Amino acid sequence: MQKFYFLAALMLLGIGAGAQDFRFGKVSPEEVEEEFHPQDNEADAAILYRSQNVYYEYNDHTGFTLVTDIHERIKIYTKEGFDWATKEISYYQNSKDKEKVTSIKAYTYNLKDGKLIDEKLKNNGIFQEEVSDYRLTTKLTMPAVQEGSVIEYKYTLRSPFVTSIDDTPLQSTIPINRLEVKISIPEYLVFRKYPNTKSPLIIPVDESSKPFVHMSGSRSGGRLEFNQNVYEVNTNNVPALKNEDYVDYLHNYAAFLKWELTYTKFPNSMIENYSHDWEGVAKSIFSDGGFQKEVSRDGFFKKDLDKLLEGVNPQMERAELVFNFLRNKVKWNGYYGFTAESGGKTAFNKGEGNVGDINLLLTAMLKYAGLKVNPVVVSTRSNGIPIYPTRKGFNYVIAAIESGNGMILLDATDPHAAMGELPARARNWQGRIIREDGTSAWVNLNPQLQSQERSVLSYELGEDMVLRGKSVNLHNGLFARNYRENFGGLTEQSLIVNIEKGKGNIILSEVKQENLKAIGTDVKETYGFELSQGVDVIQDKIYLKPFIFKGLSENPFKAEERKYPIFFDFPMLKNTTVNILIPEGFEVEAMPESIITRINDGEGEFKFLVSQNGRFLRLESEFDIKKIIFLPDQYNILKEFYAQMVEKQTEAIVLKKTI
Amino acid sequence: MQNQPTVLIMLRLFTFLFLLVSTTVFFSQGSPYSTNLVDPKLKENANAIVRDEIRSISIEAVDKMRINYRKVVTILNEKGDRYAFAGDYYSDNIKIRHQSLFIYDKNGAEIKKIRAKQFNDRSAISSGTLYSDTRVSYAEFTPREYPYTIVYESEVETNSTIFLPDWNPVRGFYVSVEKSTYKVLNPASLEYRLQERNLENLELEKEQSLNALTYTLSNFPAYRSEPLSPLLEEFSPQLQVALNEFSLVGVKGSGATWKDFGKWQYDNLLAGRDRLPATTINKISQLTANAKDDVEKARIIYDYVQQNSRYISVQLGIGGWEPIPAAEVDQVKYGDCKGLTNYTKALLDSQNITSYYAVVYSGEEKKDIDPEFVSIQGNHVILNLPQDDGKDIWLECTSQTIPFNYIGDFTDDRHVLLVKPEGGEIVKTKTYTPEENVQESNCHINLGEDGSFEASIIRKSRGIPYGNIYRITSVPEKDQVLFYKKHWGHLKNLNLEKPAFQNDREEHEFTETLKFSGEKYTSKAGSRILLPLNFLKIDTYSISGREGRKLPIKIGRGITEADTFEFSLPDGFELEALPEAVTINSEFGSFYIAPQFLEKDGKNIILVERSYTLNEGTWPAESLGEFRDFMYSIHALSNQKAVLVRSN
Secondary structure (H helix, E strand, C coil): CHHHHHHHHHHHHCCCCCCCCCCCCCCCHHHHHCCCCCCCCCCCEEEEEEEEEEEEEEECCCEEEEEEEEEEEEEECCHHHHHHHEEEEEEEECCCCECEEEEEEEEEEEEECCEEEEEECCHHHEEEEECCCCEEEEEEECCCCCCCCEEEEEEEEEECCCCCCCCEECCCCCCEEEEEEEEEEECCEEEEEEECCCCCCCCCCEEEEEEEEEECCCCCCCEEEEEEEEEEEEEEEECCCCCCCCCCCHHHHCCEEEEEEEEECCCCCCCEECCCCHHHHHHHHHHHCCHHHHHHCCCCCHHHHHHHHCCCCCHHHHHHHHHHHHHHHCEECCCCCCCCCCCHHHHHHHCEECHHHHHHHHHHHHHHCCCCEEEEEECCHHHCCCCCCCCCCCCEEEEEEEECCEEEEECCCCCCCCCCCCCHHHCCCEEEEECCCCCEEEEECCCCCCEEEEEEEEEEECCCCCEEEEEEEEECCHHHHHHHHHHCCCCHHHHHHHHHCCCCCEEEEEEEEECCCCECECEEEEEEEEECCCEEEECCEEEECCCHHHCCCCCCCCCCCCCCCEECCCCEEEEEEEEEECCCCEEEEECCCCEEEEEHHHCEEEEEEEEEECCEEEEEEEEEECCCEECHHHHHHHHHHHHHHHHHHCCCEEEEECC | CCCCHHHCCCCCCCCCCCCCCCCCCCCCCCCCCCHHHCCHHHHCCCCEEEEEEEEEEEEEECCEEEEEEEEEEEECCHHHHHHHCEEEEEECCEEEEEEEEEEECCCCCEEEEEEHHHCEEEECCCCCCCEECCEEEEECCCCCCCCEEEEEEEEEEECCCCCCCCECCCCCCCEEEEEEEEEEECCCCCCEEEEEECCCCCCEEEEEECCEEEEEEEEECCCCCCCCCCCHHHHCCEEEEEECEEEECCEEEECCCHHHHHHHHHHHHHCCCCCCCHHHHHHHHHHHCCCCCHHHHHHHHHHHHHHCCEECCEECCHHHCCCCCHHHHHHHCEECHHHHHHHHHHHHHHCCCCCEEEEECCCCCCCCCCCCCCCCCCCEEEEEECCCCCCCEEECCCCCCCCCCCCHHHHCCCEEEEEECCEEEEEECCCCCCCCCEEEEEEEEEECCCCCEEEEEEEEEECHHHHHHHHHHHCCHHHHHHHHHHHCCCCEEEEECCCEEEEECCCCEEEEEEEEEEECCCEEECCEEEEECCCCCCCCCCCCCCCCCCCCEEECCCEEEEEEEEEECCCCEEEEECCCCEEEEECCEEEEEEEEEEEECCEEEEEEEEEEEECCEEECHHHHHHHHHHHHHHHHHHCCEEEEEECC
16 A cells, blocks of 8 residues: 555656646647557557636626536547546536536547548537436537547536536546645635545645636726636546445545635625534434424324333333334435425325335334434445534435434334344444534444354255255344345245255255344254265265365456455354265265464454264354455455365365275 | 456447336235235246336327336345336436335335435436437435335437337346236327237237237246247347337337338438538448459458458437438548448448448347338348359458458348438348358477477458457557467466467358467376377356256357367377277267377377367257257267377
8 A cells, every 4th residue: 555655646746747738729630649558558448638717707797607617638548448438517407597618629639641530529519418306417429539639628517506516536447647736715605625535545635725807898887806716636547436345335435635615705794604513413404404394203103102011111122123124114215415305294194205204203203212312424335434623425324223222223114124134235444423412523434243144054964865854044243134034035936946056966955044024133044955976976085075065166356456444244153064974885084174363363263163073074254344444555465265165165175985 | 267358259239219108007005015025936036026017108299208117126035126126217218207116025014115306317328339428317226125026117209209218127147026017008099009918828818909009918027047948039029119100319210011111110200411522432442443343342442441440339310310411421530330331331332342231139138120021120230242152241340350241240140221322121140050150270289208298370260250259459468478388278287379369251261270288188007108188178168057057058159170180299109098989979069089000100199180070950859968068978989098108
């Protein structure tokens, strides 16, 4: 990791972009001639130049407009890079106002007999799409594109939504050679900027201030003068963002700036605070976000809850009754949001609602039931990570019960999760609990409890070399949650087909699932099996891989190196015990040896224990991971750890005829 | 193998506006929506039950059609939710006149109604398409409990009578049909034709007259999905209807034979769209001046198109059926399949080389343009170059990398419609036989005593396997290496040198030359070493042996895999036991493995020759046992091991 920082810093400081002319239309023949990117010779395309100029325009009648000028020059090296010749600009509308894209100008440059030829983008290559009531898209597709082409376009996006500045990208999935960003904001609107601290790139931002003067067009009007805060990025050679396996969400590691409106201070107006610290954000969500109203209304469910809770005193039992009652009553409609879209009452009556509707209602109900409960705002994985005080950073809400034993997180939109368990979408770093008394605090959303999966495989090797036995699998915690999601509600037929998958020449019998409906308890799955071709017979000897279909046969970590952290879904323990009865007339010639391996002071542990008692063999394998995030510098340790596990789980027992 | 984006052939479809235009009419009285009323037989293997569906198509004029649709569907569980979709697609030429959705609980009591005004509106541009004018109007509903029943009604009007919706009463696996009715009202007595599919042996109610048609299917149980079965549409009941005179977004036409229909397509959609600028023609003439024959000229022209165009799908112009003119493609250098095919054809025309625009259903699953039933069909266009020897040349014009005359599994072995100036003609595209679909490897493996190995492999792919591999050249080296590590996941701790590739685009043969080392290939058993003979694994099918299979077993394409593994034994070891040579022959294919021991240059060698052929074909459900035996025998035989011992 450190090495990477160093290299990246070197690249940023180091080589300049040469003496290229980045004015619009000044594409050089050399740019078209270039056959591959000098720093990243496998890049399919590169952004030779990107300029983003964001500023406010003032008009006597309409006031401020937020304007973004984009100018991009893109080099296309290969056919795989052709996708970069189509640009989609996505923007926003609501019922009152809309953003607009104007002044589109674009050319494709090619060389013909050594001469630079340009081809203009005409209207037949520009398309407007109204995606939904909120989203508009303008699509450009460039003419005359071939390998080597350089395309250049500019356009202006004009937005009436002046209090919201979009994220500023500083990195792309292709290299950026020269990046110039300028953001000028009138002193009336005070934004705070936040770089993405998860990105290994450090790109400096210069800050300065600059006066702005507006002369009114009308006679009666006067002169408007104010200061602007100016933020500038001028940098060269930003490396491409490249994907890896087992990354939580690639964009979390991209370089970008976020902009948060903290307050406005217009002439002759009071300061209007938006948010400037977490307490402020919490307060504003609590009061304006409708939280206060949502979590205090109880009239509409009073009667139902009184009946439900009658005679039940223990707090946690009351909580569980309420949790299950609500989940049966109101179903999630698939929409996110930390605010209630239709409101708890409507959701309660209609039986459906968004995340805000359901979990704020859950909070209200638990409160009514006498629990100390508050909402926790959350950002889902695809919404990024909330790293600074902002309402926009959140898009989801759950409920947290604070009890003597710590915090219990609940999400009633998930039909399979127990109290204290969250679905994967809500398990993104940390959330912010917002208490009624105005205080707030961070809450770790990563699962703290280890989930377990315990299997016992007991079988007999017949003289016909068929393995016959029984498999008992116990799923606990999030394993149980996932099992219920994937294997619950299947017909017997499809359950069998699903279990048989990947197990070879197997026939199942007496498949049974227990506790499927009793959420919060362990799920038990049992079945009998007959596995043919589960052993090798060579020269009177039998070779048996004892874990048959329960072992890991391949190391999932195959790449040589690693740039981003490795994510496990949750802390887990997987224990598999195999009991084998070998046929009469055979004895063990060789058995795998027992081992115990630990990494990082016990954050990961693999135990492999073997014992024998006559014709009975017993092998136990236990994989134990206590942590869910491993940094890139631990990649090789983790890879080796897995390699060892694969090796032990695929090692054969050798049986020979007794003499 | 999940990380194989590199190898997918990225050809694209264009969306013909086959919008299953829907709608409604009749209403029944009472509350018949209680789930208890359903015959238990219809609940078997079902996620959803089509309780009552009526599609009523009124052809009011050659260019005016109204479709009233009503469906009552009971959803039994989450997996059936998709059959509750309540919406219709529309565009400039398809107008929705009415929509409503009612939801009932399991007792048949109404729990929600959604009126037309509350329907959502979105653009419906499919992924891979840059622009079309298609939109969708649909209602959303979150089920609280199962089962529930929806009643969706709609009325749609269009000026395109060329697309009469088909009748597909069985909408998927695990869906049963209590009743489904299809009506065509034809007050003007326009001439029509119909084609029944898989309706034999079914009890149907049918009425047919000059100006009306009604088909009803009742009490049809759900199909269960089974691995390696044919596509649902190959065996499920269907009816197609087409008019002899019709209109496509207002453009009138006629055609009751493929010849006439093709003639209409040519005259209205293609004719006159092939003009090119003189400069381009001159350039092509120069490029092809020294070519020895028309095939070589065509090859040069195809290469020119590939170097000078890219695929962009914009569906405008006569409902998305008309190619953009060749001159426009020449200027902007992009187009969809229609535009690029028409452009290639125009370039060939300029050199007096005959070629035909060929309409096809694309996709890995083969689907024919029905030779027996004339109607607008297909979702893709390729180019046909007739040859005197009957071995026509086929060109896929949307790819910049696919070789000349290689169509692969995207459009192979199926009937297509050639749109000729003199009229349409149905012909079949190239078939890739198991003998042509070959992947053969030659591996030299040096074994270490500790289980490590060094291997060098030369692997050649032809036919369909060619299309699955050749694009690997265009991904970064890091991803190439990762591809092989995943592809051969059974080989541990692989360490690859930079792979070398040779792409023979003329012969459609791709050669990979790979060198790598690995560990733990052999295993120790006491003083012996076990050597698996299965250095590269064979992809065999492992399918459930449950009794009661109903559907046939279908292998869409045959393949041949031939491998030679030459293992050099570690120093100081000799052979103790070697499996015998075996050959299996069956109707499904063949397999042989022949291990032998030899000494070469003072080294002890085990040479394994192995070959596996899977035939293309469809076999009855009863063959399942034999099919499994065939697969598992191959699996067992290829997994055999040799035993090595230390020499004295």
